[in-house]
Amino acid sequence: MDEDKKIPFFLLGLGVGVAVGILFAPKSGPETRKLIRSKADEGSDYLKRRSEEIRDSAEDLLDKGKTVVQRQREQFEAAVAAGKQAYRDTVSAKPGSDSVPSL
Numbered sequence: 001m002d003e004d005k006k007i008p009f010f011l012l013g014l015g016v017g018v019a020v021g022i023l024f025a026p027k028s029g030p031e032t033r034k035l036i037r038s039k040a041d042e043g044s045d046y047l048k049r050r051s052e053e054i055r056d057s058a059e060d061l062l063d064k065g066k067t068v069v070q071r072q073r074e075q076f077e078a079a080v081a082a083g084k085q086a087y088r089d090t091v092s093a094k095p096g097s098d099s100v101p102s103l
Contacts, residue, residue: 022036 018039022032022039025032027035
């Protein structure tokens with residue numbers, strides 16, 4: 001089994017085991033429900049924090065990607081401009097050419 005698939009199954013099994021353990025615990029019904037509710041709240045808080053971390057990480061990656069794309073675009077535009085200028089220089093250096101064709 002792939003390592004990426006083992007972790008979610010492990011966590012699922014762990015969660016099911018904890019839930020079954022809590023349900024069969026020697027506590028009274030109200031105590032058990034209170035414990036389950038508090039653990040669910042903890043899990044909810046964890047998921048909120050984790051989703052915020054993932055969102056921030058995604059925003060950082062997006063910003064880096066935009067920067068890289070902008071830099072590549074600028075380099076491409078500079079290369080095109082240099083190519084046009086080289087073409088103009090070559091055409092104007094030919095003997096007998098009085099005009100430079102436009103691109």
